[in-house]
Amino acid sequence: SPVRPTRSLSSEASDNDAAFLTIPPFASEVLRGMGQVLFCNSPLSGALIMGGLCVGDPCLAGLALVGSASATATAHAAGVDKGVIRDGLMGYNGALVGCAFSVFLPYTIELQALATVTGSAASAVLAQKLGGWTAPVPQWTLAFNIIALAAFALVQPFGEAQAEDVQQPEESGTEISVADWCGGLFSGVSQIFVVSNPLSGLLILGGIASISPLAA
Numbered sequence: 001s002p003v004r005p006t007r008s009l010s011s012e013a014s015d016n017d018a019a020f021l022t023i024p025p026f027a028s029e030v031l032r033g034m035g036q037v038l039f040c041n042s043p044l045s046g047a048l049i050m051g052g053l054c055v056g057d058p059c060l061a062g063l064a065l066v067g068s069a070s071a072t073a074t075a076h077a078a079g080v081d082k083g084v085i086r087d088g089l090m091g092y093n094g095a096l097v098g099c100a101f102s103v104f105l106p107y108t109i110e111l112q113a114l115a116t117v118t119g120s121a122a123s124a125v126l127a128q129k130l131g132g133w134t135a136p137v138p139q140w141t142l143a144f145n146i147i148a149l150a151a152f153a154l155v156q157p158f159g160e161a162q163a164e165d166v167q168q169p170e171e172s173g174t175e176i177s178v179a180d181w182c183g184g185l186f187s188g189v190s191q192i193f194v195v196s197n198p199l200s201g202l203l204i205l206g207g208i209a210s211i212s213p214l215a216a
Contacts, residue, residue, distance in 0.1 A: 033091015052203030056195035067098030094120030
């Protein structure tokens, strides 16, 4: 029998998900896809992560959600195992595609959205194929990496950057304050999604903590 991929801190619905059990199954799958970027198989985790992204970059948050939805819908159309889809395992690569395209594709939001729908759909098909080829090792984010690097090779969003235009940070003898240190810590968490915002990072950590305080 085929190897069923796993990628989560918990494969069972937790008590914290009780408020989300009445939402439509597709919405739960899409939110779980958001959570699975950080191994959280929970719609509550996904919702908190989405909230964090909305605080830091609403457009990026929207494209991440579109990406997860597109990949999940494609997985349904392709006849992927329903348990795999239910756990969000077909959505997280699409969510990451949306994040990357929002930041790095030098186009209007409409074209970014179109690219996200297309790239995320392709990531679901690719993830299904890669899962069989890499088993028993999970394919993790390999599908996202392939889609994103292929798009960037085509578009070359960094081609016009010149080394001399990069400003070097000024040296400062000022010590880092506790507030700056904490801000940098939480912003570092948000950078997983290519967002730089300490409140975003705090909400993302809240999403992880909702399913596993130890992991957070």
